[in-house]
Amino acid sequence: MQDPAFRTMTEQRRRRLRRMVEDVLLLPLALLLEFLERVIWDGAKALLELVSRLAVVARLRRFLQKLPPLVVVFLFLIPEAIDHLSGFWATVLFVKGNWLAATIVAVFIKGFAILLGLWIYQSCEETLMSVRWFAVAHDKVIVARDWVLDRTRPIRQRLRLAARDGERGRLARRLAAWRQRIAAAMNRPAR
Numbered sequence: 001m002q003d004p005a006f007r008t009m010t011e012q013r014r015r016r017l018r019r020m021v022e023d024v025l026l027l028p029l030a031l032l033l034e035f036l037e038r039v040i041w042d043g044a045k046a047l048l049e050l051v052s053r054l055a056v057v058a059r060l061r062r063f064l065q066k067l068p069p070l071v072v073v074f075l076f077l078i079p080e081a082i083d084h085l086s087g088f089w090a091t092v093l094f095v096k097g098n099w100l101a102a103t104i105v106a107v108f109i110k111g112f113a114i115l116l117g118l119w120i121y122q123s124c125e126e127t128l129m130s131v132r133w134f135a136v137a138h139d140k141v142i143v144a145r146d147w148v149l150d151r152t153r154p155i156r157q158r159l160r161l162a163a164r165d166g167e168r169g170r171l172a173r174r175l176a177a178w179r180q181r182i183a184a185a186m187n188r189p190a191r
Contacts, residue, residue: 079117
């Protein structure tokens with residue numbers, strides 16, 4: 001029979017090891033989410049806000065908002081499907097050694113599909129959330145994202161501090177300068 005203190009220490013070691021493995025596995029996902037949220041998502045929202053000022057786009061937005069919820073969901077899922085298919089296509093091209101075509105597909109086709117899906121989401125968020133299964137799926141994705149970000153917050157904070165120091169600090173300054181240029185071009189204050 002094992003000593004209870006030994007068993008407790010063994011369980012604590014297992015929990016610590018499991019948590020460390022989870023953190024290591026979740027870190028790339030957290031970094032991707034951080035990049036997507038801070039760079040891609042914020043930039044895309046700013047770009048779409050600028051485009052939405054066009055009269056034609058504003059009329060199209062009002063038209064979409066009047067459509068039935070299931071039609072809006074279908075229209076939202078089309079660019080989402082194109083996004084995933086173009087990612088697969090870009091991966092196949094990259095594996096075949098055609099990195100230039102893979103980059104073009106990833107940047108232009110995938111980028112356009114993401115922007116279109118985001119625009120539909122922003123334009124019709126209330127309508128999309130009125131579809132029960134869509135709202136449930138949306139909420140589960142948000143909960144999963146928040147869980148990953150909460151679990152990896154200490155690691156991401158250390159990486160942010162490291163990026164501000166030394167040689168990597170130059171990258172942070174460059175990104176800040178780009179954010180300021182984009183904000184100035186859009187007549188908005190930089191964060």
